[in-house]
Amino acid sequence: MPEWPEMEHYRQELNKRIQNRTISGITVNRPKSLNVPEEEFRAAVLGAVVERVDRRAKQLVFVLSGERYLLLHLMLGGMMVLGTEADKPDRTTQIELHFGETALYFIGLRLGYLHLYGKQGLEAELASLGPEPFDADLTAARFADMLKTGKGNLKTCLTDQHWLAGIGNCYSDEICFASGLLPSRRPAALDEHEAARLYTSMRSVLTEALRAGGYMEMPLYDGDERTGGFNELCRVYDRGDEPCVRCGNPIVFQTLSSRKCFFCGNCQT
DNA sequence: AGTTATACCCGGACGC
DNA sequence: TGCGTCCGGGTATAAC
Numbered sequence: 001m002p003e004w005p006e007m008e009h010y011r012q013e014l015n016k017r018i019q020n021r022t023i024s025g026i027t028v029n030r031p032k033s034l035n036v037p038e039e040e041f042r043a044a045v046l047g048a049v050v051e052r053v054d055r056r057a058k059q060l061v062f063v064l065s066g067e068r069y070l071l072l073h074l075m076l077g078g079m080m081v082l083g084t085e086a087d088k089p090d091r092t093t094q095i096e097l098h099f100g101e102t103a104l105y106f107i108g109l110r111l112g113y114l115h116l117y118g119k120q121g122l123e124a125e126l127a128s129l130g131p132e133p134f135d136a137d138l139t140a141a142r143f144a145d146m147l148k149t150g151k152g153n154l155k156t157c158l159t160d161q162h163w164l165a166g167i168g169n170c171y172s173d174e175i176c177f178a179s180g181l182l183p184s185r186r187p188a189a190l191d192e193h194e195a196a197r198l199y200t201s202m203r204s205v206l207t208e209a210l211r212a213g214g215y216m217e218m219p220l221y222d223g224d225e226r227t228g229g230f231n232e233l234c235r236v237y238d239r240g241d242e243p244c245v246r247c248g249n250p251i252v253f254q255t256l257s258s259r260k261c262f263f264c265g266n267c268q269t
Numbered sequence: 270a271g272t273t274a275t276a277c278c279c280g281g282a283c284g285c
Numbered sequence: 286t287g288c289g290t291c292c293g294g295g296t297a298t299a300a301c
Contacts, residue, residue, distance in 0.1 A: 001294075032278085058295085076294045077280080092280070110278045111295070151271065161296080168295075258273065259294080 002074045003058055004133060004166030005209035005230065006216050010080060011055040013220055013227075017082060018050050018099055023064075025098030033094045033106070035115040044068050044116055045097075057129050057165035061122065069122040071115045078112035081105045082221045129165045133206055143202075144195040150187025154198075156257050157187050167202075170215060170237040173262045175205050177236045182268045183261050208233065236262040 002010075023045055028038045036044075048064040055061065062070035074080075081089050082104050094109040106114065117125060131138045146164075150157040157163050158172040167175070176183045179201035181194060190198065209215065209230040215237070217228030235245050240253030240262060249266040 073295085075296080076278090108280075110280070110293090112278095156272095159295085 001076050001168065002078070002214070002216055003168035003171050004206055005171070005212075006214035007055050007058050007060060007074075007166070008210050009214045009227065010220065011053050011060055013224075014053045014060070014082070014104075017221070018102075018104065019052055020049060021099040021102075022047065022049050023097050024100055025096075025103075027093065027096035027098070029092065029096075030094035030109060033109045033113050035113065035117075041116055045070070050099075056126050056132075057161050058168065059126075067119050069117045069119070071113075071117060071122060071125060072106075073112050074108075075110065075112035077108040077110060078106065079108050079216070079218045080220060081107065081218070087222050128162055130161060130163045132165050133167070133202055140196055140199045143199045144192065147187040147190055147195050147198070152187075153183060153257060154181060154185045154187055154190075155183035155259070155261060158202075159259070166206075169259055169261075170234065171205060171209065173237050174209075174235060175202050176263060177268060178205050180268050182265075183256055183263055236264065238262065 024047075026042055026046055028034065028041065031038050034041050044066075045064065045068065048066060048068060051063045051065055053060055053062055058073065060072040062072065064070065081087060082102065084101050084103070088103070088105055089107050091107055093105045093107050094112075095106040095114050097104045097106075106112075115125075147157070150163065154176060155172045158167045158175060159169060173183060175198065179194070179197040181190070181198060185194075212229035212233055213226035215228060215230040215234055217231055220227050236251050239251045241250045243249065244251055244264040244267060247264065247267045249264055251262055252265045253260070253262050255261060
């Protein structure tokens with residue numbers, strides 16, 4: 001569901017709108033979304049200032065004053081809406097963070113969560129994640145090295161958060177399509193040109209998707225025209241049987257490593 | 270060692 | 286309108 005482009009988009013938008021704002025109220029309708037008792041959460045978060053919003057992999061980190069951190073993972077179906085009471089979604093909110101008149105509403109949190117950590121706890125939570133796609137240290141050469149030791153198939157690697165952080169089911173398929181490689185390919189068997197193409201495609205697809213506001217269509221705030229723009233730009237994801245934009249052959253939908261997988265069986269090799 | 274199965278979770282979509 | 290049923294899918298962990 002929400003992956004690197006969506007979460008990076010949300011990070012940027014939230015920094016524009018709630019950075020340096022004080023959390024003036026908290027509503028917890030689903031205590032299970034928290035990792036500490038509600039009263040402890042409330043005591044630590046109420047009155048804190050959102051110094052900034054960071055992101056790691058598919059998770060947002062609300063950096064609060066007092067070295068407190070809220071780690072948000074939307075998982076499946078989790079969404080956010082930022083707005084006033086009038087903009088509040090007509091469905092159950094699991095958590096609400098209020099900033100005066102404005103509130104950040106979290107909806108659809110089932111497996112998703114908003115966890116409270118100190119500095120060390122946060123670092124421990126994020127320690128096992130793989131490199132960020134745009135990490136300066138993740139050069140084409142290093143990416144090629146990673147592929148040499150990649151296990152299973154390409155899609156499995158791309159979606160493994162410990163191998164590479166932030167890519168999920170949608171963008172792994174989009175990246176494979178853009179690079180002309182089948183998701184079922186053995187990573188170690190890619191030649192240097194294919195590895196280079198995959199690296200370039202990874203960054204270009206994510207860049208394009210971020211610019212378009214990701215593929216999740218729920219607007220983040222009233223008047224938001226950007227969020228979800230990539231939905232119509234997806235070349236293969238959720239487009240089973242539709243004609244390939246490159247060659248016209250129908251997009252294939254099949255299960256790979258027990259995950260939904262879309263690709264063109266003609267122009268991806 | 271790599272692949273597959275399962276539990277987690279529950280709102281909402283769907284069917285009658 | 287109302288009630289019952291079932292699905293989704295990232296992640297951790299267990300099982301194969």
